[in-house]
Amino acid sequence: MKTAFDTYTYPFGQIHVVVDEIGVRELILTSGQWDDYFAGHGEMKRDTALCRNAVKELDEYFSGKRLEFTVPLSIEGTEFCKKVWKELLAIPFGETRSYADIALAVGKPKGCRAVGQANRKNPIPIIIPCHRVIGKNGDLMGYCGTGHLEIKEYLLQMERSVIQ
Numbered sequence: 001m002k003t004a005f006d007t008y009t010y011p012f013g014q015i016h017v018v019v020d021e022i023g024v025r026e027l028i029l030t031s032g033q034w035d036d037y038f039a040g041h042g043e044m045k046r047d048t049a050l051c052r053n054a055v056k057e058l059d060e061y062f063s064g065k066r067l068e069f070t071v072p073l074s075i076e077g078t079e080f081c082k083k084v085w086k087e088l089l090a091i092p093f094g095e096t097r098s099y100a101d102i103a104l105a106v107g108k109p110k111g112c113r114a115v116g117q118a119n120r121k122n123p124i125p126i127i128i129p130c131h132r133v134i135g136k137n138g139d140l141m142g143y144c145g146t147g148h149l150e151i152k153e154y155l156l157q158m159e160r161s162v163i164q
Contacts, residue, residue, distance in 0.1 A: 004047030008058045012151050015126070017054045018044070023072030024054050026123045029151065054127075061126065064162040067093040069127045077121060080106070084118035091132040094159040098136045116141070131155040 001020050008015045010029075018026040048055075053071050060066035075085065083106045091097050099119075103111040119130040131152045135141050140149050140156075 002050075004045055004050045006046055006048050006051035006055055008055050010058070010062055011154060012148075015058060017051045017058070019047075019051050019054060020074050021050075022074035024124055024127060025074045025076075027058075027125055027127060029125060029148075058126070062158070064158070067162070071127070073124060073127070075123060075128075077118075077123070080108075080114065081118040081121055083107075084115055085122060085128045088119075088122070088128050088130055088133065091129055094156075094163040096132045096134045096156065099133055099141070100136050102133060112136075126155065129155075
């Protein structure tokens, strides 16, 4: 299966959009070297045509013109992760849910940590909005598996400013 990428610049660096013939496979948020990614992913070519719709929707999102993504997704993960990601896709733009809310929605009421792990494994942040998941007490928790709370906070504030 052909895999390609393109790059979109956003306020914290670059988003590398990785797609295949089915849809978006990954969004990699970086502030540094993209070359490190290639070490484990073999040969991949830039293909702006294949990535055009995803990059366009990201641009519309960051411009406050897109409240919901429609690009097709090509995701791989465990059945539990896929359930969690599906639930994340149901969180409306500008709103949040707690890890406990998501755990309850996927039928694992005591699975808050498992939901956190599924969020951490989310290959398509922003489009699958794991930034909209917060602690039960309203605190922001880690983002993109690395604790980039400033990105999570920015995304939530940006969304809220659009809907006000």
